[in-house]
Amino acid sequence: MNKLNVVGKREPMLDALEKATGRAKFTDDLTLPGMLFGKILRSPHPHAKVLHVDLSGALKVKGVKGAICGKDIPKKKYGIVPMAKDEYALAIDKVRYIGDEVAAVVATSIDAAEEAISRIRVDYEVLPAVFDPLVAMKPGAPVIHEEVPNNISASIRKEFGHVERALSESDFIFEDPFDTQAVNHCPLEPQAAIGMADHSGKVTLWSSTQIPFFLRRNLATTLDIPESKVRIIKPKVGGGFGQKIDLYAKDFCAAFFAIKTKKPVKFVYEREEVFTCTRQRHPMHIQLKTGMKKDGTILAQQFKVVADGGAYNSTAPLMITLACYFIMLPYRLENLLFEGYHVYTNKPVGGAMRGHGIPQVRFAVEAQLDMIAEKMGIDPLELRLKNAFLAGEPHPAKLLVQSCGFSDTLIKAAEGIGWKEKKGKLPFGRGVGLAGASFPSGVSNMSHISSGAVLKIERDGSITLLTGAADIGQGAETVISQIAAEEMGVLLEDIRITAADTEITPLDPGTFGSGVTLRAGNAAKMAAQVAKEKLFEAVAEKLEVDIHQLEARDRRIYLKNQPEKGLSLKEAIKFYQYSDRPMPIIGRGSYLPPAKEPTTLLKEDGNFSPAYSFMTQAAEVEVDTATGKVKVINMVAAHDCGRAINPMLVEGQLEGSVVGGMGQALYEDVRTEKGQVLNPSFLDYGLPTAMEAPSISSVEVETDDPEGPFGAKESGEGTQLAPAPAIINAIYDAIGVRFKSLPVTPDKVLEALSQKEQKKPNTKHQ
């Protein structure tokens, strides 16, 4: 009887029918009586001093109930990483990118708010701006934040082993530049918030956030009120992918005006604001040098990375640390020197996006590995297998990797795509490629990473579960409920879960760093264990057995060795109650992952994450050599997520991640000119539609991680690391052209093909 009963089942999401019927309520679906509507005035300049803001015109518009600018708000900076706060909810002295928030109004209608915004007069002193991070790093460049005179707001220089020596001992050295573009998360639901305040000045905020407890902290800071005066409630959230981690002006303004006007206040971003004024994946310039031994061993890697941060930090220090550490997996690498810089520019702001700093550097590594394999005459799959990190090996960076199915993912992805039959053997224009990666199952956000759960056994045998975890559509509430149900020995339908309300549910870091299942799952499992043991004590007394002989499953508590001897859950609860034991039966779990702060890791060795997932993506592509269009025909996603708590939801994560990664490889690019976003709409941006989506096979590799709840690790973010290099490697196999910058658009393909035709790499045209 050791088989799992609820964990491992393909259960539909608990809220799927609410969403299928239109009953599920997202923030913008909520209306409160007397609610006002807000709008934000944004900077038209990439860099300017704000000399004066005249709100009088706005206040004259009929229906307007308030207007504020930077001088009206507490002078409190915020930032999602506490050590890197550099942003005001509304610009106080300067604007630093086109779209930076300058002023805000609320009115009885959205039309009145828009009219009012157009009547605000701002005097700017336009300043010289800088748009290229390589220029911004140079002496004499315009200074974007006075406290950071060189515009380098976060940097890392970390060495493992001895790179100079290892490079001198290498038989071959490869050095290549790689470049990646800005990618927008594109959650289908635009950011929204509704604030409401009571007479004590306490504010409740419904927000499309993926990180409610951090939002509470940041909102309290920026409003300059105690955390106890802020309650965050997360309604349904229409996707996040990292973009709904930060506090935005809409959160601050909804709360501020709610307190000020004593009315509920709603702010909703337009799609253009989502594209230009939220967050995006950092574009990076990457220089990668790799030293190889003749036998195919990777001896050393040296990185120089310049990330274009845009106007503010957001997650800067964490992003650049992740980029560094996840070069140290999934391959065995004794020697790494990583120099990374997060540089301010007068452009939209970089932030956490699915994979968070790693997709860019992983693209460089995996593309270069294929180049190395070709030069050295080794099969790219063999090269990867030879260097693949194995579970239980001592890790050079002291990462504690307790489970690792990387080699299996390589083998299975290769099998799935037909590597042996196809690699190098398909007709011109068609090719296959693969790429590997690793991702943490949870990252500390340079502050708390603990997760809590409270579980109550009700008199009717149902279970009430409180978790702070934020379901943003990935199915966290379903997965956590499955874990609790399994541990409690009940069915999924017995669980009633309440989540992500900072007043009611226990602390949780939120949906961040792909750690929800492991963290909140473990907390729920612990809470269930505690509650169950209380019940077991009563049952053990009734059955006159030792408590350790008992097991719970299928709404029964029984003897492990004699399953027919036992009580139903309801009988057990009844006996518990009538044997004068205290009701209600409550279990609490507080889980702290065994991992260190990324900032600590920069000073001393240690473990980064409680567990590490591993994955390989394999792609088959077809290149239309007449139009330059690349079509991804087939993708295989082999993923070691420890154990799939819900295989259907894991597949969903992998499939969505693959198509997102394909977008990064081929289509998506937030293009700017002098800081102005040129394509802030779905029409121009290049979000993949169903027409571009390839056929996708998901292969799960189970490794049962000892730290994960029922062995589970992450599946949300890691899969977005390797699709782009797998596709780029497949394009090389198809047409013999190596692309080192993303995205690979048709014009780049045609240009490269014509250069190849002429065999004169340095002449563009005849």
Added chain:
Amino acid sequence: MKHILKLHINGEEYEVLTEIHKTLLEVLREDLGLTGTKRGCDLGTCGACTVLIEGRPYLSCLTLAVDVQGKKILTIEGLEKDGELHPLQKAFAEKGAIQCGFCTPGMILTAKAFLEEQPHPSEGEVKKAIAGNLCRCTGYVKIVEAILSVTDRSSEFGVGSSES
């Protein structure tokens, strides 16, 4: 200035006193509280606001409410019949075709209109039919599966006509 608009939505007649310039999306969400229809871009580019007008999919953010008076409008709220969910609603839930759910109402309505025209489509035809409905979560795989699963059982559920 406000006018009375007469709208036929989900089998019911509504008289709505509202501004004449309002889009159908605004009237549905703001005047009638039918928030199942989602606002994803307000530019006709994402498909989240799709509703059916006389059985055909329309982007309600690009449709003026005044222009569709007297026409039969179906939103996601009207898809359930006599307490029974539409097969597409069930299939989307069961097949894991719903993650965040923001694109779901528009996606389901687009699929419904499409299947009524083409009850036995190929996978490629399904993909083409939903190409105007964006989804960032699913990679479309399970959405296409869910739609195709309904076509397999179309006679059982009475979806669409028997003609192709």
